[in-house]
Each structure stands twice: as C-alpha cells, then as structure tokens.
Amino acid sequence: MGLQCQNKMHRRLIVLASSFALLSLSLAQQDKTGQGRCAEGRIGRLCECSTDDIWMEDMDANCRKDNGMDSCSNNGDCVCGRCECKKRDNPAEIYSGKYCECDNFNCERANNKLCGGHGRCECRVCVCDGNYTGSACDCTLDMSTCLAKNGEICNGRGICECGVCKCTNSKFQGPTCENCPTCPGVCAEHKECVLCRAFQAGEKKETCERDCSDFVLIKVKDHRKLPQPTDESFSLAHCRERDANDRWLYYTFENKNGVKEVHVVETLEDVVMFGNLAMRFNGSLVKPDVISSSSSSPPLSSILVFGITKWLNLLWCFATFSVLTPLFAH
Numbered sequence: 001m002g003l004q005c006q007n008k009m010h011r012r013l014i015v016l017a018s019s020f021a022l023l024s025l026s027l028a029q030q031d032k033t034g035q036g037r038c039a040e041g042r043i044g045r046l047c048e049c050s051t052d053d054i055w056m057e058d059m060d061a062n063c064r065k066d067n068g069m070d071s072c073s074n075n076g077d078c079v080c081g082r083c084e085c086k087k088r089d090n091p092a093e094i095y096s097g098k099y100c101e102c103d104n105f106n107c108e109r110a111n112n113k114l115c116g117g118h119g120r121c122e123c124r125v126c127v128c129d130g131n132y133t134g135s136a137c138d139c140t141l142d143m144s145t146c147l148a149k150n151g152e153i154c155n156g157r158g159i160c161e162c163g164v165c166k167c168t169n170s171k172f173q174g175p176t177c178e179n180c181p182t183c184p185g186v187c188a189e190h191k192e193c194v195l196c197r198a199f200q201a202g203e204k205k206e207t208c209e210r211d212c213s214d215f216v217l218i219k220v221k222d223h224r225k226l227p228q229p230t231d232e233s234f235s236l237a238h239c240r241e242r243d244a245n246d247r248w249l250y251y252t253f254e255n256k257n258g259v260k261e262v263h264v265v266e267t268l269e270d271v272v273m274f275g276n277l278a279m280r281f282n283g284s285l286v287k288p289d290v291i292s293s294s295s296s297s298p299p300l301s302s303i304l305v306f307g308i309t310k311w312l313n314l315l316w317c318f319a320t321f322s323v324l325t326p327l328f329a330h
Contacts, residue, residue: 049080065099076100097123110138134162148176150255186253187239190215190262194251195243198264202243215253215260226252226263243268 038047049059063071063078072083075095085095093105102123110116115126119137128137139162146153146160153160157177158167167177183189193212195202198219204211220226229236237253251264 063099065101069099073097073099073101075103108136110134110136138162146176148178151257152255156258186237187241190251190253191239191241191249194262194264195249197262198251198266199243199268215262218261218263219266220263222265223250226250226265227254246270 042048042050059081060071060078062081063083065073071078072085076083076085076099078084083098083100085097085100088094090105094103096102096104104121104123105114106124107115107121107126114121115128116132116134116136116138118132118140119126119128121127126135126137128134131141133139133141142163143153143160145163146165148155150156154165154167155172155177157169157172158165160166165175165177167173169177171180171182173179173181192202192204193208193215194217196204196208197212197217200208226238227236239249239251239253241249243249247268247270249264249268251262254261254263
C-alpha cells in the first residue's frame with residue numbers, strides 16, 4: 001500500500017515538471033507582440049499594456065529622448081511606452097525625468113562636496129543656496145571678507161570676487177588691497193593739498209580747487225585738539241611734514257566709510273636747528289619740547305645737557321685764550 005502511494009506521488013511530480021517545461025517553451029517561442037498568450041487588446045511582455053493606450057511599434061520609441069539614445073537613458077525600464085527609473089542602493093540617490101535622464105548625484109563638486117555643500121543637485125545641475133553662485137556653488141556672494149579697515153570694498157582699489165579681492169591697481173596688494181610698498185604714504189601724498197587748502201601755500205596753490213577737493217578739512221587750534229585713535233575699524237595717520245620754509249605742518253588723515261577727513265593745526269611752526277636737535281616756535285611763544293628728525297621726541301633733559309655742554313666749551317676756550325695770550329706776548 002505504501003509503495004503504491006509513493007508511485008502515484010512520483011508520477012504526479014513528473015507530470016507537473018513536464019507541464020512547467022512546456023509552459024516555459026511556449027513563452028520562449030512567443031513573438032514580441034505577445035500574440036498567442038495575450039488576450040485581444042493586450043500587449044507587452046506580461047500583457048500589461050492596452051492597445052487603447054499605445055501601439056506596439058510606439059512603445060520603444062516613446063522611451064527614447066532622441067533617436068540613437070538608449071531606452072530610458074539606460075537608467076530605467078520601458079513599460080507600456082513609459083520609463084520606470086531604476087532604484088539605487090542609496091535611497092537618497094534618485095533617477096528622475098520622463099526618460100530617466102536626470103539624477104541628483106552627478107553634479108559638480110567643490111571641496112569634495114556635492115555642489116560645494118551650498119546647494120542641491122537637480123537634473124545634474126547645481127541649484128545654489130541664496131548666498132552662493134557658480135557651477136559648483138563654490139562662489140560666495142558675501143563681501144564682508146573684502147572690507148578694508150576704512151570700510152570700503154577692497155579699499156576702493158579692486159573688486160570682490162567670491163569673497164576674495166582682485167586688486168585692479170597693480171601698485172596695491174594684500175587681502176583687501178591696502179598694502180602699497182611703492183606708495184609714498186598718506187602723509188606725503190596729501191601734504192601739498194593740506195598746505196594749499198589750509199594755508200594757501202605749496203606747490204598746488206594754483207590748482208588747489210581742482211586737485212585737492214577730495215577730503216574734508218577741519219582746522220584745530222593746537223596738537224591737543226587733533227583726533228586720537230579710538231576706533232580700530234578706521235585707520236588714523238598722524239602726520240608731520242615740512243613746508244618749503246622749513247616750518248612744521250601737523251595734521252591727521254582718516255578715511256571713514258569712504259569719506260576722507262583731514263584735521264590740521266591752524267598755524268605752521270617755525271623750527272630752529274641745533275645740530276640734530278630742533279626747537280620749534282609758534283609765534284613768539286617758545287615751546288619747551290624738542291623735536292628730532294625721527295617721529296619720537298627727545299626729553300627736555302637732552303636740550304639742557306646740550307646747552308650746558310656748549311657753555312662749558314665756550315668757557316674753556318675763553319680761559320685757554322686768556323692764559324696763553326700773555327705767554328705769546330713775551
């Protein structure tokens with residue numbers, strides 16, 4: 001009895017295997033139209049398409065963007081004349097578009113980041129965040145890094161590109177075009193203009209209005225009224241220059257947000273030289289301080305030592321002359 005059951009089971013398995021083989025062979029021999037297995041009005045590999053929606057000869061053409069292009073850009077399958085895009089292992093990476101021609105992971109990179117980390121990839125083109133531009137979103141529109149100490153963009157001597165100054169004047173250099181190794185400096189540069197504006201003197205006296213109207217001039221009574229550095233965001237230059245008559249001209253130069261200001265002491269100071277030392281006079285009043293040719297001033301003790309030494313030398317010469325004269329007379 002048990003042996004008969006096993007034989008029946010064996011015969012059934014053989015019949016199932018034969019049926020499956022015949023079905024596979026039948027499917028392999030069917031043409032591309034699906035005839036022979038699809039009901040009327042249905043086409044496709046799995047009879048999934050309706051002839052009411054698309055004809056067989058149009059199915060493949062509808063999945064190609066242009067003649068010669070791969071079906072579904074080789075990034076998807078053509079189903080009933082429509083592309084179904086492939087899925088990627090990384091769910092964040094997506095193919096898209098009518099022909100699966102777009103994706104969000106094949107855009108330009110900057111600093112090893114997609115779209116520089118400052119935008120999103122849409123159909124292989126970077127769409128940058130609001131403050132960035134460029135094909136890889138690697139160019140910032142923020143110009144704060146181009147601000148010079150005077151508040152001007154690139155010191156007014158260049159243009160700001162992607163947060164970096166490009167100096168347009170070859171004499172200027174540095175991150176904000178503020179360094180000028182060959183320039184004379186603001187003091188020497190503005191000396192003649194300050195002289196003509198404040199004292200109607202100097203080399204630019206005749207062309208003062210034309211050449212020297214680019215700054216605001218403010219006169220002060222003495223040195224104590226000159227501005228002192230209080231805000232590091234603006235550069236303040238203290239200047240001391242001589243005019244053609246060897247008189248001292250004292251002034252400051254400052255650039256505030258593009259507005260140039262010059263404060264100048266309203267009187268020129270005469271200078272009397274003692275060797276390497278200079279004593280300055282303002283009118284009839286003798287100043288007690290001493291000025292050297294350098295920017296620093298020596299102490300009052302220096303002039304006292306200098307004077308005493310001179311007087312001792314004179315006394316020694318007089319005494320020597322008084323003693324030696326009678327000897328030569330005999």
